[in-house]
Amino acid sequence: MKLSEAAKIMKGELKGQDAYFFGAASDTRKLKPGELFFAWKGERFDAHDYLESAELKGAICAVVERFIPSAEIAQIVVKDSQKALGKIAKAWRKAWKGTMIALTGSNGKTTLKEMVTSILSVNHEVLATEGNYNNHVGCPLMLLRLNKHHTHAVIEMGANHPKEIEYLTKIVQPDIAILNNAGACHLEGFGSLEGVAKAKSEIFLGLAESGTAIINADDQFVDYWKGCVVDFKSLTFAIENPADIYASDIVGNNQFTLNIAPQKIVAPITLQLLGRHNILNALAASAATVAAGESVDTIKQGLEALAPVKGRLQVVKIKDNVQLINDAYNANPNSLKAGIDACSAGNRWLVLGDMRELGVDEIKIHDECGIYAKNAGFSELFALGELTKHTVKGFGKGAVSYPDHEALLTALTTKIAHYNDSALLTILLKGSNSMNMQYFYEALVECEDC
Numbered sequence: 001m002k003l004s005e006a007a008k009i010m011k012g013e014l015k016g017q018d019a020y021f022f023g024a025a026s027d028t029r030k031l032k033p034g035e036l037f038f039a040w041k042g043e044r045f046d047a048h049d050y051l052e053s054a055e056l057k058g059a060i061c062a063v064v065e066r067f068i069p070s071a072e073i074a075q076i077v078v079k080d081s082q083k084a085l086g087k088i089a090k091a092w093r094k095a096w097k098g099t100m101i102a103l104t105g106s107n108g109k110t111t112l113k114e115m116v117t118s119i120l121s122v123n124h125e126v127l128a129t130e131g132n133y134n135n136h137v138g139c140p141l142m143l144l145r146l147n148k149h150h151t152h153a154v155i156e157m158g159a160n161h162p163k164e165i166e167y168l169t170k171i172v173q174p175d176i177a178i179l180n181n182a183g184a185c186h187l188e189g190f191g192s193l194e195g196v197a198k199a200k201s202e203i204f205l206g207l208a209e210s211g212t213a214i215i216n217a218d219d220q221f222v223d224y225w226k227g228c229v230v231d232f233k234s235l236t237f238a239i240e241n242p243a244d245i246y247a248s249d250i251v252g253n254n255q256f257t258l259n260i261a262p263q264k265i266v267a268p269i270t271l272q273l274l275g276r277h278n279i280l281n282a283l284a285a286s287a288a289t290v291a292a293g294e295s296v297d298t299i300k301q302g303l304e305a306l307a308p309v310k311g312r313l314q315v316v317k318i319k320d321n322v323q324l325i326n327d328a329y330n331a332n333p334n335s336l337k338a339g340i341d342a343c344s345a346g347n348r349w350l351v352l353g354d355m356r357e358l359g360v361d362e363i364k365i366h367d368e369c370g371i372y373a374k375n376a377g378f379s380e381l382f383a384l385g386e387l388t389k390h391t392v393k394g395f396g397k398g399a400v401s402y403p404d405h406e407a408l409l410t411a412l413t414t415k416i417a418h419y420n421d422s423a424l425l426t427i428l429l430k431g432s433n434s435m436n437m438q439y440f441y442e443a444l445v446e447c448e449d450c
Helices: 003-009 047-056 081-095 109-120 138-143 164-172 193-206 222-228 276-291 296-305 333-342 359-375 388-395 405-417 438-446
Strands: 013-015 036-038 061-064 075-077 099-104 126-128 152-156 176-179 212-216 233-238 245-251 255-260 265-270 314-319 322-326 347-353 380-384 399-402 425-430
Touching: 003 013, 003 075, 003 081, 036 047, 036 081, 047 061, 061 081, 081 138, 081 164, 099 109, 099 164, 099 193, 099 276, 109 126, 109 152, 109 276, 109 296, 138 152, 138 164, 164 193, 176 193, 176 276, 193 222, 212 222, 212 276, 233 276, 245 276, 255 276, 255 296, 265 296, 276 296, 276 333, 314 438, 322 438, 333 359, 333 425, 347 359, 347 388, 347 405, 359 380, 359 388, 380 388, 380 405, 388 399, 399 405, 405 425, 405 438, 425 438
Parallel strands: 036 061, 061 075, 099 152, 099 176, 126 152, 176 212, 212 233, 233 245, 322 425, 347 380, 347 425, 380 399
Antiparallel strands: 013 075, 245 255, 255 265, 314 322
């Protein structure tokens, strides 16, 4: 696309030489030659100060909210750079002719994205959301990476307030939209669990007329979501309830038979990922790729090839009789309970940091999670943060709250070093991103005295 065309789409004015661009970035450290650099002023920075750096990195043009005469780089001056990013991403996606799959949910978004991508990648060139590029900035930037070689795209959408997913889905314009679940996550922004369910359903507002909605029939809001898609084709998936795509013959927490109705197609699946919740994620991915026209053999191949994502139920051996389950990428009550359920045998300890953005019930929720862990058979809880003090209370005997990372790590490594039981010890690591629970993962992996 030419800069002059992009300027018209973004309702901006091009100052400088016209040229073609490919892709975009809002961080000079991630810029590639030939890309647009989107600059705006934030609370703690002003990206307009980095136009020279953008030019040195090879940016073809900067999209700015005020013209910088001293900068030699071409500039497109717009009223709002972030809104301009959304406009150009929408136009870029509209010009692309492949199959677009979008997904959202309170839990398991990234794992589901990886499952769908793994299946599609067996036979196709796929663009998929990278890292945390699932918000109002990252999502449009991902779309601008689409090229003629991509036949499919898998775009993850996150949100912590109403209307955010509506904004994204109308830019992404999915052919297939997956609503994985609604749980107690970002309750401060959504107000209630019902508010979460309503906000997640916004993904269907951008669905193409001939598109397909993929809905979790095991979720309590399934009837509400079905009511949102009466004008579209839809497929449901479930473990417990009747559905178009369902699991049977579940063995342990990673083996099951995939059933595709009404064709009565079945396939035995063995996942490398742990947890009953990942079986449900696999069913969601299967439903989406069935809608995309993939065969059951391809689905099986893609699902079984996927290895654990770092920070999501990632199994790491600490010593012969001790293993760490690193699920510290993020945390909310549902994902914590899923992690607890995935650790179903042997001696089990829980290392837990505060779970944030849970609203007015945060104390009650943390207390209930302590009870849940104890009833599930965990013998010890190592807690970090103010909120997890209530988890300690719910857990009871065997739970200790620590004042900082160093104190908890010292206690944990000492106990691991003295663990002499022949039975396998499993340590589950969990907590919100802001609690930096990855600190413990990195320390334990490198620990020589454990």
